[in-house]
Amino acid sequence: MRVWKTKAFARFARKADLNDEHLCKAIAEVEQGLVDADLGGGVIKQRIARRGQGKSGGFRVVILYRRGARAFFVHGFAKSERANISQPELAALKELASEMLAYDEAQITRAVASGPLIEVTCNE
DSSP: OEEEEEHHHHHHHHHHTOOHHHHHHHHHHHHTTOOSEEEETTEEEEEEOOTTSOSTTSEEEEEEEETTTEEEEEEEEETTTOSOOOHHHHHHHHHHHHHHTTOOHHHHHHHHHHSSEEEEOOOO
8 A cells, every 4th residue: 555645735744743654544544444434536534633632633634545555645634623625625636536546656756756745654
């Protein structure tokens, strides 16, 4: 399973004090079938706990996901900041999932080299 985060998500994660270990744990839970919300079209929403707190008051992250193959962290927000994503945002995320989950290895390599994607290293 390969995992990436977008540059914008990396900024969110840095401000939220979420490191790659947190992201890898979220993906491990998803791979075990513990998905908080399957929004369809390869888009899932997963909860990540704040340091020293539980998941309920923590962060929500949107992941473009294909089981056993790849995952892209693309959006995150604190539950205290907003309740959910809107229908127009969900439609845009599904379109993005369709595009990004179809990337071949060359497209991913180019995106990592030019900066929009950052690979997350998980110790499996």
